Amino acid sequence: MESDRFPLCVSPDHVMGLLGYLSGLGGVADADAFNKASGVDLDLLPHALVAAEMLGLVTSDSGYIMLTKLGKRLGDESARHARRALGDMLAGVEPFKSLVRLLKERRVLRRDDVIGILRDNRYGEGEEEVARGFRCLLAWLLYAHLAEYDPDEDVIRLPRERRAK
CATH class of the missing domain: 1.10.10 (Arc Repressor Mutant, subunit A)
Incomplete structure (x- = not known):
């Protein structure tokens, strides 16, 4: 999911929600299963993933989305x-x-x-x-x-x- 521009119009809530949902799935999820289970708009999910990846919060590889240590820590922080x-x-x-x-x-x-x-x-x-x-x-x-x-x-x-x- 390479991109050279941060997807500005994905909201911070989308990215934080992605982290929370992924955390609830144990920190790793198949992208298709994640998409189906989360009900996230198909047009929105790739942009939220790019934003989260650019911030170092998740990685994606071979169809799997994984929380990084930083993503786990951010998900555990108070608001x-x-x-x-x-x-x-x-x-x-x-x-x-x-x-x-x-x-x-x-x-x-x-x-x-x-x-x-x-x-x-x-x-x-x-x-x-x-x-x-x-x-x-x-x-x-x-x-x-x-x-x-x-x-x-x-x-x-x-x-x-x-x-x-």
């Missing part, structure tokens, strides 16, 4: 710690890596700054596509506490707890 750990993992994957670096430098990013990062990483060409990418990226950033969003000013800010890092 607060899991979100924080997920944020640390995301910070190493594009487009989050570029965004977090720029956010640490500037503390505040305008929508245009974020859209520039999305375009640099080939996340959409048309306005609708880029706007959707922005919303999806924002969902990940907020879930993982990598950023705060001010809808009135339409800016993303570095959260207080990450400013010291």
